[in-house]
Amino acid sequence: xxxxxxxxxxxxxxxxxxxxxxxxxxxxxxxxxxxxxxxxxxxxxxxxxxxxxxxxxxxxxxxxxxxxxxxxxxxxxxxxxxxxxxxxxxxxxxxxxxxxxxxxxxxxxxxxxxxxxxxxxxxxxxxxxxxxxxxxxxxxxxxxxxxxxxxxxxxxxxxxxxxxxxxxxxxxxxxxxxxxxxxxxxxxx
Numbered sequence: 504x505x506x507x508x509x510x511x512x513x514x515x516x517x518x519x520x521x522x523x524x525x526x527x528x529x530x531x532x533x534x535x536x537x538x539x540x541x542x543x544x545x546x547x548x549x550x551x552x553x554x555x556x557x558x559x560x561x562x563x564x565x566x567x568x569x570x571x572x573x574x575x576x577x578x579x580x581x582x583x584x585x586x587x588x589x590x591x592x593x594x595x596x597x598x599x600x601x602x603x604x605x606x607x608x609x610x611x612x613x614x615x616x617x618x619x620x621x622x623x624x625x626x627x628x629x630x631x632x633x634x635x636x637x638x639x640x641x642x643x644x645x646x647x648x649x650x651x652x653x654x655x656x657x658x659x660x661x662x663x664x665x666x667x668x669x670x671x672x673x674x675x676x677x678x679x680x681x682x683x684x685x686x687x688x689x690x691x692x
Contacts, residue, residue, distance in 0.1 A: 508542055515549040515571075524562055531566050545569065549614065551585065552600035553593050564607040571612045572601050576628035580621040584645075584657070601635065612639030612686075617667055619645075622659040625670035633679065641686035642668065 512534070514527075534544045548563070549571040563570060574597050575581040582592040604611040613632060615621070621628050622644075632640055644664045647655035659667070668687060675685060 510538075510542055510544045512544065512546045513549075514546065518551055518554070519548050520550050520554040520559065524559055527562065527566075547571070549573065550600075551593065552597040553587065555600035555603060557603070560603045560607040560609065563604070564609050569610045569612075570604055571614050572597065572604065573614050573616065574598070574601065574632075575615050575618065576621045576624070577631045580624065580628065583620050584616070584618055598635065601637075605636065610639075612641065612684075613637045615640065615642050617642050617644050617659045617664055619657050619659060619663075622663045622667045625667040626674065628667075629671045629674060633683065637683065639684045639686070642671070 512530075519527075531546070534546075538544060546566065547569040550573070552572045552574070562568075573585070574594075575583075575585060578592075578594040581594040581597070585593045585597070587593060601611065601613070615628065615632070644659040646658050649655055671685070672688060675683065675688065
């Protein structure tokens with residue numbers, strides 16, 4: 504039993520859209536059927552965006568889903584790590600999906616994984632998101648552990664990650680505070 508009035512379902516891990524839209528239609532149907540009196544359900548989904556289309560976005564909008572989309576900056580920085588099983592680049596599709604989510608007025612944030620490539624280009628990454636019209640943004644470092652206790656070369660080096668956030672903060676605080684919400688900075692205040 505959930506002691507709060509708001510019951511949050513977070514669909515994150517793996518790629519939830521692989522379950523199919525009918526799966527989520529059934530989930531929402533069950534949520535309505537078993538919703539306790541006086542409670543409200545909110546569904547949040549984190550997706551790589553590669554399977555979103557008009558049908559998905561219509562459903563997500565109608566059911567008031569909050570959606571996080573994973574995108575790591577401009578094409579050359581995103582496509583280095585975000586490819587399909589068949590090694591196809593995903594940036595173009597993810598940007599189209601982000602625009603589709605916005606078109607349907609779905610509450611949407613961008614989760615940017617900071618890795619060894621984009622960590623060295625904070626200004627390009629941030630300005631890409633600004634140009635795309637992103638309003639909610641968060642940056643998480645890629646940390647891939649090795650068996651020897653260290654981290655892989657794909658991981659964002661700690662000093663570089665700190666510098667990445669500092670560079671973005673400097674631009675954000677001058678020009679974008681109040682226009683773009685960056686979770687990393689909101690949590691620090």
